Amino acid sequence: MQMQPKIGLVRALLLQDDTCLVIPPYQRPYEWERDRWQGLIRDIVEVLTSQRDSHFIGVAITTESKPECEKARSPLLHRHIDIIDGQQRLLTLRIWLQAILDHSRDMGVEIPAV
Numbered sequence: 001m002q003m004q005p006k007i008g009l010v011r012a013l014l015l016q017d018d019t020c021l022v023i024p025p026y027q028r029p030y031e032w033e034r035d036r037w038q039g040l041i042r043d044i045v046e047v048l049t050s051q052r053d054s055h056f057i058g059v060a061i062t063t064e065s066k067p068e069c070e071k072a073r074s075p076l077l078h079r080h081i082d083i084i085d086g087q088q089r090l091l092t093l094r095i096w097l098q099a100i101l102d103h104s105r106d107m108g109v110e111i112p113a114v
Contacts, residue, residue: 010057014094019079020071021094023087030091037092060086 013021040057047055061084072078083090104111 010060010090010093013060013062013081013090014097016079018073018077019081020069021090022080022082023091024082024084027083027087030088032088032092036088037096040089040092041096058086058089060090062086 013019043055043057062081063084065080065082067080069078069080072080101111
């Protein structure tokens with residue numbers, strides 16, 4: 001199998017409908033301490049409040065597989081993505097994004113789907 005690298009957006013991984021992001025069992029557990037995840041979030045907030053259009057947050061290596069998944073809403077459209085590298089950053093971003101969505105819902109503000 002030949003690797004086919006491509007440049008993508010984090011939102012393409014974190015906000016895809018009917019997608020399961022999976023951390024394979026051979027990966028290390030989540031180990032980031034407060035200073036690491038705060039640094040990542042601080043970088044993102046800095047980009048959002050500046051004139052820059054984007055920010056390179058590092059490399060994520062993923063592979064797509066087609067196992068039977070009980071969470072699939074559509075067996076034809078469902079994506080099952082294994083995170084090979086970058087799981088600390090992606091998991092931190094996913095947790096942060098979910099916290100924002102939950103907080104906005106608690107405050108009665110609906111955030112439209114991207």
